[in-house]
Amino acid sequence: MRILILRFLTACISCNTNASKETAESTIQVDSFLGSEYPGDDTMDLSGCARGAAVPVLKKSAFPQAVFQFGQDSFSATERTILKNGDSLMVIHTGCEYYVLTFRFVSAASVADSINAAYAYRKAISSMQSIYNNLDVATDVKLGTGKLAQYIKQHPQDLQLGEEIDFGGDDIRSYVTVDKAERTPGNRVAVEGSFLVGPL
Structure with a gap:
């Protein structure tokens, strides 16, 4: 079965965004490149979806803002x-x-390293290791991150973006992918990785 992931890129926040959201966003000074991506299509019929509506996974005790x-x-x-x-x-x-969580990390500083699959895997692993103990998620992202680390040791010369790496599930499959590495304004780098469970 296909996974349908819809992302809408917008140039600015909608004019009718309420003041409380604007205040929260300005408080943490969310990177403008990150802030341009919003998923969700209000024309889709989601009544038959196996997964429920999204709930926060970042623990407030660790990420209060x-x-x-x-x-x-x-x-x-x-x-x-x-x-x-x-x-x-x-x-x-x-x-x-499917239950899909995509983590997109954007570096704070410029990056001079060559941006390739090996860099993307290393950055995805180190970034996930820095946060996975402070996530409240329905899948074992710590185990999935460990499987990523094993994978790059076993395939140091043959890394490709988008590889599906299984990390559990007998009846329902769980797997992780490193999806993307790209430069952003200011010579910074964005890396994306996804954890998927399904079909549910």
């Missing part, structure tokens, strides 16, 4: 915060037949 916001469909969502090292984090909640 995190901002949780539903997409246009009031089903998918994003969470955004700034990590202790200054990197920006967006968690993108999507999926219908």
Whole structure:
């Protein structure tokens, strides 16, 4: 079965965004590149989805300034915060037949390293290791991150983005992917990885 992940890129926050959300976003100074992505399509019929509406996964005790916001469909969502090292984090909640969490990390400083699959895997692993103990999630992201680390040791010369790496589930599959590595304004780097469970 196919996984349908919809992301809408917007140039600015809608004019009717309420004041409390604007205040929360300005408080943590969310990176403008991160803030341009919102999932959710209010034209889709989500009544038959196996997964429920998104709920926050960033623990408030560890990320007190995190901002949780539903997409246009009031089903998918994003969470955004700034990590202790200054990197920006967006968690993108999507999926219908699948439970999908995508973690997008954007470096705080410029990066001179070559941006390739090996860099993406290393950055995804180190970034997830810095947060997975402070997540409240329905899947074992710590185990999935460990499987990523094993995978790069076993395939040091053959790493490709988008590889599906299983980390559990007899009846319902659980797997992790490293999806993307790209440069952003200011010569910073964004890396995305996803944890998927399903079909549910």
